[in-house]
Amino acid sequence: MNQLIRCKNCDEIFMKTPFDHCPEYKFDPGRSLENFRSIETDDYRDFLTQHQGHQLENLNIIEDSFVSKKAYSEPVKASFFKATNGKEKFVIKKFREKIDEPLKYLLIPGDYSLKYSAIEIQSEEISKQLKRELNPSLSQNKIDAFLKLYRAIAEDIDIKDLERIPEESHYPLEIYYRLDDIHSMFLLRNCRNIFKGQEYSAIEEFIQRHKDDGVLLLKATYKIKLTEIAKPRKKAITASFPLKKEKIAAKK
Numbered sequence: 001m002n003q004l005i006r007c008k009n010c011d012e013i014f015m016k017t018p019f020d021h022c023p024e025y026k027f028d029p030g031r032s033l034e035n036f037r038s039i040e041t042d043d044y045r046d047f048l049t050q051h052q053g054h055q056l057e058n059l060n061i062i063e064d065s066f067v068s069k070k071a072y073s074e075p076v077k078a079s080f081f082k083a084t085n086g087k088e089k090f091v092i093k094k095f096r097e098k099i100d101e102p103l104k105y106l107l108i109p110g111d112y113s114l115k116y117s118a119i120e121i122q123s124e125e126i127s128k129q130l131k132r133e134l135n136p137s138l139s140q141n142k143i144d145a146f147l148k149l150y151r152a153i154a155e156d157i158d159i160k161d162l163e164r165i166p167e168e169s170h171y172p173l174e175i176y177y178r179l180d181d182i183h184s185m186f187l188l189r190n191c192r193n194i195f196k197g198q199e200y201s202a203i204e205e206f207i208q209r210h211k212d213d214g215v216l217l218l219k220a221t222y223k224i225k226l227t228e229i230a231k232p233r234k235k236a237i238t239a240s241f242p243l244k245k246e247k248i249a250a251k252k
């Protein structure tokens with residue numbers, strides 16, 4: 001229901017949301033979005049007044065392009081998504097600096113990609129789960145030794161070899177991966193140096209139980225890499241060039 005409008009002259013955008021005009025919202029399911037008429041709010045009217053005579057266009061938000069450094073539920077944050085007019089792509093920064101401020105939208109010419117940053121094991125969860133499930137319980141020293149071993153193995157893994165788990169993460173920049181067979185074998189083999197007899201059997205079962213969807217999933221964190229493109233604007237170039245020349249001439 002959100003409508004993203006770009007002024008082509010100013011490269012400014014406005015996000016029209018149903019929330020803006022909630023009490024006056026009229027929904028007619030028989031009509032398409034293009035013909036959809038809603039009662040304008042003051043903000044939208046201001047935008048239209050400000051850009052009177054300018055060329056406006058609708059942008060479509062690119063699905064699944066949303067990224068943010070903070071949790072989905074965090075209200076004060078900056079996030080990014082991509083939108084297109086069918087020909088060009090844009091990056092939109094959506095942000096709010098204070099909780100009582102309205103959301104702001106900024107158009108950034110350029111693109112972004114997610115850059116892999118680090119891989120981690122879920123130490124705390126593994127430790128809790130080991131204490132809960134293993135009977136007789138392991139000593140803290142053995143739990144620490146297991147975590148140390150698993151961490152060392154995880155650090156050595158190339159993320160490209162792993163299978164991504166499409167699990168809902170609360171953080172857009174955290175992705176979970178399943179430990180591959182080679183590394184789980186390697187983990188088991190090294191566990192023989194820490195655990196013996198029954199303890200080894202218990203840890204082996206623990207690994208089998210949790211490697212596919214539980215606490216042994218590896219957590220990779222990503223960073224947003226924004227590449228801004230300084231858009232050459234015809235108007236700006238033609239306006240500034242003779243101006244510069246004049247300045248130089250005046251100095252002489």
Ligand SMILES: [Zn+2]
Pocket residue numbers: 007008009010011012050051054
């Ligand atoms: Zn404008």
